[in-house]
Amino acid sequence: MNPNGPTSPAAGTELELRWRSSRHTRRLLTLGLTGLFIAVLARRPEFAGLAAPALVLLAAGRARPQLPRIIVRAKPTTRRAFEDERLAVDVTADGTDDYSVRWRLHPGPEIAPVGATAADGRQARFVVTPERWGRRQIGKLEVTLRDRWRLAEGHATMTLPALDCYPTPARQQTTVVLRRLPNRLGEHPARTSGEGIEFFGVREYVPGDRQRSINWAASTRRGRLQVNTFAAERSQDVVLLVDSTSDVGQPGSSALDLALRGAGAAARAYLEARDRVGVITYQWGGASWLAPALGRRQVYRIIDSMLASDAGYARGASFARLPRAALPPGALVVVFSPLLDQRFVEALRDMRERGFSMLVVDVLNTEPPARRRTEDRLARRLWRMEQDAIRFSLRELGIPVVHWDGEEPLDLPLAAHTRRPMAARR
Amino acid sequence: MTRLAGAVGMRVAAVLLGAGCLVWAALPAVHRGYATFALDVAIAGVVAGGLRLALAAVPVPEESYWPSPGVRAWRAFLDLVRLVPWEEGAVIGIAWLEVLHPSRPWHTALLGAGLIAYLLIVHLAESDAPLATLRPQARVLGLGAVLLALGAGAGMLPAAGAGAGSGLLRLVAAGALIAAAGLVLPHVARDV
Numbered sequence: 001m002n003p004n005g006p007t008s009p010a011a012g013t014e015l016e017l018r019w020r021s022s023r024h025t026r027r028l029l030t031l032g033l034t035g036l037f038i039a040v041l042a043r044r045p046e047f048a049g050l051a052a053p054a055l056v057l058l059a060a061g062r063a064r065p066q067l068p069r070i071i072v073r074a075k076p077t078t079r080r081a082f083e084d085e086r087l088a089v090d091v092t093a094d095g096t097d098d099y100s101v102r103w104r105l106h107p108g109p110e111i112a113p114v115g116a117t118a119a120d121g122r123q124a125r126f127v128v129t130p131e132r133w134g135r136r137q138i139g140k141l142e143v144t145l146r147d148r149w150r151l152a153e154g155h156a157t158m159t160l161p162a163l164d165c166y167p168t169p170a171r172q173q174t175t176v177v178l179r180r181l182p183n184r185l186g187e188h189p190a191r192t193s194g195e196g197i198e199f200f201g202v203r204e205y206v207p208g209d210r211q212r213s214i215n216w217a218a219s220t221r222r223g224r225l226q227v228n229t230f231a232a233e234r235s236q237d238v239v240l241l242v243d244s245t246s247d248v249g250q251p252g253s254s255a256l257d258l259a260l261r262g263a264g265a266a267a268r269a270y271l272e273a274r275d276r277v278g279v280i281t282y283q284w285g286g287a288s289w290l291a292p293a294l295g296r297r298q299v300y301r302i303i304d305s306m307l308a309s310d311a312g313y314a315r316g317a318s319f320a321r322l323p324r325a326a327l328p329p330g331a332l333v334v335v336f337s338p339l340l341d342q343r344f345v346e347a348l349r350d351m352r353e354r355g356f357s358m359l360v361v362d363v364l365n366t367e368p369p370a371r372r373r374t375e376d377r378l379a380r381r382l383w384r385m386e387q388d389a390i391r392f393s394l395r396e397l398g399i400p401v402v403h404w405d406g407e408e409p410l411d412l413p414l415a416a417h418t419r420r421p422m423a424a425r426r
Numbered sequence: 427m428t429r430l431a432g433a434v435g436m437r438v439a440a441v442l443l444g445a446g447c448l449v450w451a452a453l454p455a456v457h458r459g460y461a462t463f464a465l466d467v468a469i470a471g472v473v474a475g476g477l478r479l480a481l482a483a484v485p486v487p488e489e490s491y492w493p494s495p496g497v498r499a500w501r502a503f504l505d506l507v508r509l510v511p512w513e514e515g516a517v518i519g520i521a522w523l524e525v526l527h528p529s530r531p532w533h534t535a536l537l538g539a540g541l542i543a544y545l546l547i548v549h550l551a552e553s554d555a556p557l558a559t560l561r562p563q564a565r566v567l568g569l570g571a572v573l574l575a576l577g578a579g580a581g582m583l584p585a586a587g588a589g590a591g592s593g594l595l596r597l598v599a600a601g602a603l604i605a606a607a608g609l610v611l612p613h614v615a616r617d618v
Binding site: 051060120 | 567
């Protein structure tokens, strides 16, 4: 069993106690020794009497054996939480009958305590909230045992389990739908007739048509039986492409924060529309991917996949090497990127030339700092022009680029593309 | 609310006991044997000890890459208040003032009782423990009080002779009493 590391909460963790004298002991010892020293030096027995209570307290307390180790159980209420969601950690110490137990929680980075971080008693509960997405250590738990006389203190520290903190998804209810949809049942009305519920047109009756679909008004006008036809309902493949190479901006609202929140929202919205959704994370050393699939669990798989990827400088990942399963032909590719990495932009152009329908959500919301020097102002203008040129070149290739500030729902910037099916231009 | 009031009361009691012991040992003022220095040390110890208790629940500012001078100064102040053993300094200073004091042994005995009460209350205040925590130690504290009284009594006995040997003899007698108590105590403590 790992003495100071995370382990199964049910079994508990055996912690080695480091015993030492308490501050109380040191103070009593100071009083006792000072009294004795003065008594000898000044030959005044009353100072020996002054030292006596402290010394007898020390002598009585030292007569007790000390517990070598204890078993501590720490159980978080959940191992997965969204940003700013509260979770509790229940801690219990076994075999500490004759001792008073004090707990102190030292929260890990980006973990904020809610309420007290210290508690007394064999059982305690600490409430914390993760402030930013990522795989986070909840923190360290310090246990202090005190004997009945409070002369000795046993200290032990335990590392609490890690927590997967998911980015809080943005709001998105509408979806972008391609004009050409694969021949697979779904919920998007296609441009072919089928068995859906949306009116598609009127045609002449043929034997075998259902009687309830006869359009009597049209039949009367034309003098022959006419039946209503309905649009077929299809699903689409959606691939979310997250650029994690550049994380610029304030922590909490940086480009990567927004990309993850936007991708989480998009994954939810498309999966609720019965689309198959996958993710590709463009990252340090290449690209990680998750093949498109259906179901609510896919949301968590997608977020897990994004969190598992390393953010940082990309060594020029190429999407040409990705398997067909990761990037199915005819899929809608929704890109979340600040478009700062030139190689990522080149990869987008390459994908567009291979015929993918793409939509870029620009999550860049920061600029180089404004300074007074002429050279700085010039550099800032050049940077802006370069950014405009990148977006212009993508639009020229037929890739719509919409800007999202992270505050408003994603439906707003995407409104122009969610009102009507998106054409897949080649 | 009751718990908060109890904690505040314990801290106030600790400071008042420390100040009381200090005044008891320092008055009337003497001006020999580094009395002023001992008085300064004792005052600093009692005041800073009280500050430490008052600031016990104040969290240390979080680590940051480049903290502001104010944050750095506040952190240094908290470290100074929390790491230095102020109460020990106060005890030594008060005891030294008592040595210089033209007092009788009963005066020292009362100071001893005050000092042990001060240390116990400081301990209760810093660990947020109730007064009932001391209940198991009542018998030992009672024994300590008896020894304190015996020490004072030994100090009040008239010297057997005029020489330095008689003082030493009384001291050895008191020390032997304390040592005997220390030998008996482990057995007493086991029964508590």
